[in-house]
Amino acid sequence: MHIYLPIAEISVNILVILGIGAGVGFLSGIFGVGGGFLATPLLIFLGVPAAVAVGTGANQIIASSVSGVLAHWRRGNVDIAMGLVLLAGGVLGSTLGVFIFKWLQSLGQIDLVIKLCYVIFLGIIGGLMAFESVGSLLRSRRKSALGQHAKLHHHNWMHGLPFKMRFRKSKLYISVLLPAGIGFFVGILTAIMGVGGGFVMVPAMIYLLGMPTSVVVGTSLFQIIFVSANATFFQATLNQTVDVVLALILLVGGVIGAQFGTKIGAKLNGEQIRSLLAFIVLAVCGKLLLDLAIEPSDIYSIATLTPKGTVQ
Amino acid sequence: MNRRIAFFAICLTVLTASRETVGDEPLIADLDSHLVAITAGFTGTELLLFGSIQTDGDVVVVVSGPKQDVTVRRKDRVAGIWINRDSVEFTSVPSFYRVATTAQEGLDLPSSALRRHQIGIQNIRMRGPAGAMADQVATFEEALLRNKTTVGHYDPIPGVVERRGGRLFRTSVLIPANVPIGTYTVETLLVQDGRVISAQTTPLFVNKEGFSAQIFRQAHLHPMLYGIVAIFLAGFAGLAANWAFRKI
Numbered sequence: 001m002h003i004y005l006p007i008a009e010i011s012v013n014i015l016v017i018l019g020i021g022a023g024v025g026f027l028s029g030i031f032g033v034g035g036g037f038l039a040t041p042l043l044i045f046l047g048v049p050a051a052v053a054v055g056t057g058a059n060q061i062i063a064s065s066v067s068g069v070l071a072h073w074r075r076g077n078v079d080i081a082m083g084l085v086l087l088a089g090g091v092l093g094s095t096l097g098v099f100i101f102k103w104l105q106s107l108g109q110i111d112l113v114i115k116l117c118y119v120i121f122l123g124i125i126g127g128l129m130a131f132e133s134v135g136s137l138l139r140s141r142r143k144s145a146l147g148q149h150a151k152l153h154h155h156n157w158m159h160g161l162p163f164k165m166r167f168r169k170s171k172l173y174i175s176v177l178l179p180a181g182i183g184f185f186v187g188i189l190t191a192i193m194g195v196g197g198g199f200v201m202v203p204a205m206i207y208l209l210g211m212p213t214s215v216v217v218g219t220s221l222f223q224i225i226f227v228s229a230n231a232t233f234f235q236a237t238l239n240q241t242v243d244v245v246l247a248l249i250l251l252v253g254g255v256i257g258a259q260f261g262t263k264i265g266a267k268l269n270g271e272q273i274r275s276l277l278a279f280i281v282l283a284v285c286g287k288l289l290l291d292l293a294i295e296p297s298d299i300y301s302i303a304t305l306t307p308k309g310t311v312q
Numbered sequence: 313m314n315r316r317i318a319f320f321a322i323c324l325t326v327l328t329a330s331r332e333t334v335g336d337e338p339l340i341a342d343l344d345s346h347l348v349a350i351t352a353g354f355t356g357t358e359l360l361l362f363g364s365i366q367t368d369g370d371v372v373v374v375v376s377g378p379k380q381d382v383t384v385r386r387k388d389r390v391a392g393i394w395i396n397r398d399s400v401e402f403t404s405v406p407s408f409y410r411v412a413t414t415a416q417e418g419l420d421l422p423s424s425a426l427r428r429h430q431i432g433i434q435n436i437r438m439r440g441p442a443g444a445m446a447d448q449v450a451t452f453e454e455a456l457l458r459n460k461t462t463v464g465h466y467d468p469i470p471g472v473v474e475r476r477g478g479r480l481f482r483t484s485v486l487i488p489a490n491v492p493i494g495t496y497t498v499e500t501l502l503v504q505d506g507r508v509i510s511a512q513t514t515p516l517f518v519n520k521e522g523f524s525a526q527i528f529r530q531a532h533l534h535p536m537l538y539g540i541v542a543i544f545l546a547g548f549a550g551l552a553a554n555w556a557f558r559k560i
Contacts, residue, residue, distance in 0.1 A: 004352045004524050005524075006524040006525070006527040009528075059542050063550035067554040070554045108383065109395075225547075229547075232542055233536070233539040240531050244527065245527065255557070292394060293394075295389075295394065300384055300385065300387075301387070301459065302456055303383045304383075304407070
């Protein structure tokens, strides 16, 4: 059953898109990650133009974040003050990101930059996860249970920054520049890569800001809603790369997949989950890298600048 | 089958009409449909061009799509990966091109006439950059033709215009699923003794229609509104999903 995607301008099998949505939703249910960093490359592999895959990715993430944040909200696991500071940086970052995106598109380098960003980030995250899970697998074999407790906060240069603010829920008293800066950086990634950025945001909140793990995911999801909404708005306005039909099909699949994923995820143990995710992330990274490194069948490519007159 | 009946019916009218009223007209041609509607389930179509000639000679049909600006980029290997480096921009390039003729062994026309009427893929007119190295631009132009052929917008092999009973001719134009939208021109030429003695131009409109077309139009005409609607659609979908699965 084929459907013509109005913005991607290709005809695709609706079941394939539903399958990608369900598969990514399933994984995000198991691993508790947003899955944008898997959905966007899969759409690119399918033949959706990279720019449209990114714009649509941002749109679809709004749905999964809204759905996800409600559960955390009910448990009181959202630090709104922190979320708003992250968000302030994120809105600036994602707006700048869309302008960078448009500039790269005019240079003809957007596909390359999107793919390179994916290779770099998937490589780092996948590598770290693989390293950590191999390490902890070895450690658990040795069964050495050394009760090492890390200090809650390390005092360093970050605590010398101005504009300090108290974040009650996170039990922190830190400069707003730090979370705003993180938000800004992740906002740029949202616009260029079409991801929520949870996979960068969550580690940054835990290791850089020192937030308690309980509020990290909820707060991250809370601000992702607004940052990806901002990215969607600017992608639609400046680049016309948001395909609502594609986004809706993806999220229908995603919602169903996530429900099954959550159930399976509860049965697996943490280490198995982490090694599995590391493997998937590295596989996608490897495929993207291979595409960039292998000589293309035609080294020439054409791009059509749509004249304004053709829109009727 | 329907199509064939329609063809003969139309030809009959053309023939009788040409005898009675426009007997001096050396060339009459028309399309069976002047509109190609691209809907959600569009998988391509076939158009029928038919007509009659009053003298001997060869018939050539040139279909060309709306003009576009095209950037051709060449990749080079930089630090192990393939990156777009040099680029050449061509203006007023036809987005779609097909040619068909009755003369399969080659037309009796000088190259200047072939070039003027854009007969054959190598004679398509496009403007390259001014003052650039000619041989450099030529490789990029070749690449443009090759890429357009690969996606099916150009066809380097001329199609066949069939003769029927000496005075009638017909040809079919295959329109692929990925056809560019816009206003096309279909030019029919009558060639005799090394020159074009008659020509007729017929328009053809290729439009997106239906639900997909509406979305495409809104995205380009009201991009801000489109963005806001996209955000709210996704937001409500998220709420609905959360609500639905809490009930289960």
